[in-house]
Amino acid sequence: MWRVLLLVLAAGLLFGGPAWGASGCLRCHEGIKKIAENPVMGRLSCVFCHRGNPEGRTKEEAHQGLWSNPSDLRVVDQTCGQCHGEIVTRLKKSLHATSAGIISAARYTWGAQKTRRALYAPYPVRDEDGHIPGQRGALPELQALPLYDPQRPIGPTNHPVDDYLRAECLRCHIWTRGKERPGDYRSSGCAACHVIYADDGLYRGEDPTIPKDEPGHPRLHRITTRIPVFQCQHCHNRGGRTGVSYMGMMESDGYCSPWSGKAGVKAGRKLHGKCYNHLVPDIHYERGLACIDCHLEPEIHGDGNIYSKKDEAVEIECEDCHGTVKSPAPLRTSRGTSYPNLKRKGSRVILIGKLDGREHPVPQVQEVVQRNRQAAVAMEIPSHARKLECYACHAVWAPQCYGCHAQQNLAEKAGDWLRYGKSADESLTGREKNRLKTAHHWRETRSYLRWESPALGWNAEGKVAPYIPGCQVIFTQIGPDGKPRFLNHIFKTAQGTWGIASNPIQPHTVRPRARSCEDCHANPKALGLGTGLYRADWNGVPFPYGLDQIVTPEGRPIQAVSHDGARPFNGKELRRILRVNICASCHGFMRDPEFWKKVVDRNGRAPDDATHRKVLRHLLRDSVR
Structure with missing residues (x-):
């Protein structure tokens, strides 16, 4: 970094030089905010990052060779990478750049590939550092996602799912700027996170050359590491929906209620192309914590490995900060990464907010069980501590979008999020308007939405976690002649399950008061058996179960799970979980686990x-004698 700074000094490109002063860029851009205040970046000139010609007398001359977004991944090696080369190298292999989880899950559930592991990315990527920890799921490389040609037979390298990904799903990776609409405005590359955009995409600064009423500009000409939740939400509003769920937002059925004060006009505000219901937010959001307060730098920029799924890339666990019944919080992850904003202050654990600088006390499980005997009963059950994610109980709701009906129209072309026309400004190549129309037009509808009592099952880490639909695609393809080639078709996976999927997730909807014992042990839906109320086949879908049912009572999986090692409960597990509810009906009032340990030890x-029924009959007979 200091070598680069010396080069900058030698070139006379520091703040205060000709590129910045009255004879340079500020002739037109007077009032624009400096990109940063820190000692290095705060002194960089405009042209060090943006290039261009500060001596140009016209806009065309001054902007010759300009990069509007110097952090775009197409040019980043020549800009941010000059000082942050190691981070940029990791970033290009990260899930934020590869979208490997989205691609591999969709292709597996559509039957386009036999493995759940990632094979493809938006663009080819290879890990060349010589360290590929396969035990963590790391991969040596990913190929470019194939194109779909409807004139050729469907197969592993020619499948409509790839067209679906290109036309719809892959707007959220950092090679592109994504959809340019309320709630989705952002940049590409490093600036996708580090340059803040308002939901309306309007500029709030003092640069007279930037229109204040034209959406698509950052709030300010400012780069920051203090990234607010709504910035993450610009991408994390589909799929797992964790960005919106964290704030207590769940998309509505599209009515955009309530009414406004004007006749016939709705008051609902659309973000991300959807209207929202507002539910209880995650307790961490409620207490003022941002995403960056928990998620670590190697998770966000990548740790240098290529992964298939988020569970492989994410290091953090609830226990890192809150500890367990038996041990205090280690304040580091199982991979050894420390939390820079966590510290012990006497007997307390304190988190320093990265946005507000405030001290946030972090409750410790050992303290909670001492104060709350009911909580102690649940947390001190050995099988709970060993087999359940904390959020299996504490995530009190989760978004559930059932039955994603996707229609492809081969008679219409649409923009491809992976293919772009040439742009005069290379750093703006990934804009929505530059997309080539090499994909086909898609429309989406859904069957119904829910948020209560999410199902549970085993995740890839061998723990019980919430399951949500993701993604239950029911496919229709309309040919150029207007006739359906596929009608409400569900693909089958290589393992023989139906291609509609439900997957484990950390919903980011944690509350201090957990789900009740009965909500897990007496609720068929929570066990993956569904409510029994919705009949997919009666609604024109060739699926002989409810869309909320992921397993039969005998324990046979019905729906696909796109994570290696994850599965619904088997028959033996289902019977044991349900049996506990019978026990809880009588034993629930006895909140002392030590008492029941003595009973079991004796009897x-x-x-x-x-x-058990024989013992109960004996006890009942004794009670009436």
């Missing part, structure tokens, strides 16, 4: 329901 445990 043993009934090995089956028949023996």
Whole structure:
């Protein structure tokens, strides 16, 4: 970095030089904010990042060779990479750049590939650093996603799912600027996160050359590491929907209620192309924590490896900060990464907010169980501590979008999020308006939405976690002649399950008061058995179950799960979980686990329901004698 700074000094390109002063860029851009205040970046000239010609007498002359977004991944090696080369190298291999989880999940559930592992990315990427930890799921390379040609037979390298990804899903990766509409405005490359955009995409600065009423500009000409939640939300509003869920937002059915004060006009505000219901937010958001307060730099920029799924890239766990019943918080991840904003202050754990600088006390599980015996009963059950994610109980709701009906129209062309026309400004290549129309037109509808009592099952880490639909695609393809080639078709996976999917997730909807015992042990929906109320086949979908059912009562998986190692409960597990509810009906009032340990030690445990009923009959007869 200091070598680069010396080069900058030698070139006379520092703040205060000709590129910045009255004879340079500020002749037109007077009032624009400096890009940063820190000692290095705060002194860089405009042209060090943006290039151009500060001595130009006209706009055309001054902007010759200009890069509007110097952090775009097409040019970043010559800009941000000069000082932050190691981070840029990692970033290009990160899930933010590869979207490998979205691509691999969609292709697996549509039957386009046999493996759940990632094979493709928006653009080819290879890990050349010689360190590929396969035990963590790391991959050596990803190929470019294939194009779909409807004139050729469907197969692993020619499948409509790739067209779907190109036309719809892949707007959220940092090679592109994404959709340019309320809630989705952002930049590409490093600036996708580090330059803040308002939801309306309007500029709030003092540069007279930037229109204040033209959406598509950052709030200010400013780069920052203090990234607010709504910035992350510009991308994290589909798929797992964790960005909007964290703030307590769940998309509505599209009515955009309530009414406004004007006759016939709705008051609902659309973001990300959707209207929202507002539910209870995650307790961490409610207490003032941003995404960056928990998520670590190697998770966001990547740790240098190519991964298939988020669970492989994400290091953090609830226990890192909150500890367990038996041990205090380690304040580091299982991979050894420390939390820079966590510290011990006497007997307390304190988190320093990265946005507000405030001290946030972090409750410790050991303290909670001492104060709350009911919580202690749940947390001190050995199988709970060993087998459940904390958020299996504490995520009290999760977004559930059932039945994604996707229609492809081969008679109409649409923009491809991976292919762009040539742009005079290379750094703006990834804008929506520059997309080539090499994909086909798609429309989406859905069957219904829910948020209550998400299903549970095993995640890829071998723990029980919430499951949500993701993604339950029911495919229709309309040919150039206007006739359907596929009608409400569901693909099958290589494992033989239906291609509509439900997957484990951390919903980011944590509350201090957890789901009740009955909501897991007595609720068929929570166990993946569905409500029994919705009949997909009666609604024109060739699926002989409810869309909220992921497993049969015998434990046979029905829906696809696109994470290696994740699965619904099997038959034996379902019977045991349900049996606990029968026990809880009588034993629930006895909140002392030590008491029940003595009972079991003295009398043993009934090995089956028949023996248990025999004991109950004996007790009841004794009670009336």
